[in-house]
Amino acid sequence: MNKSELIDAIAAKSELSKAASGQALDAVIQTIVQAVAKGDxxxxxxxxxxxxxxxxxxxxxxxxxxxxxxxxxxxxxxxxxxxxxxxxxxxxxxxxx
Missing domain, CATH: 4.10.520.10 (IHF-like DNA-binding proteins)
Structure with a gap:
């Protein structure tokens, strides 16, 4: 599964639009990366x-x-x-x- 397929799956399960699902996924990934980069x-x-x-x-x-x-x-x-x-x-x- 690639990122666009993951966004499609999130949109289907959450009843969000694909755009909103993509933004949510990007926000989660960015938050995890920033936290781990800080040492958390x-x-x-x-x-x-x-x-x-x-x-x-x-x-x-x-x-x-x-x-x-x-x-x-x-x-x-x-x-x-x-x-x-x-x-x-x-x-x-x-x-x-």
């Missing part, structure tokens, strides 16, 4: 948690040349799915077999 975590019970995590500096290797290189420390976004989300996905996975 965003928890949506049953869905999951968005947070920032520090990644330590490490040694790497250029796969083409084999040359060793230093990969600097950085901060990355991380999503941890909630119990309800994981259970729903696991249940759907069992039915497909």
């Amino acid at each position: 975590s965003v928890s949506l019970v049953g869905f999951g948690t968005f947070k920032s995590t520090a990644r330590a500096a490490r040694d790497g290797k250029n796969p083409r040349t084999g040359e060793k290189l230093k990969i600097p420390a950085t901060v990355i976004p991380k999503f941890t799915p909630g119990a309800t989300f994981k259970a729903t996905v696991a249940a759907k996975g069992k039915k497909k077999k």
Whole structure:
């Protein structure tokens, strides 16, 4: 599902227009990104948690040349799915077999 399909699904379930659904989705995404960028975590019970995590500096290797290189420390976004989300996905996975 891409963004426009997600907007269509939101519009159908919420009885909002596609334009209003798109604006709401953009606002939610922007709010989550800004909060995580500030170092806050965003928890949506049953869905999951968005947070920032520090990644330590490490040694790497250029796969083409084999040359060793230093990969600097950085901060990355991380999503941890909630119990309800994981259970729903696991249940759907069992039915497909």
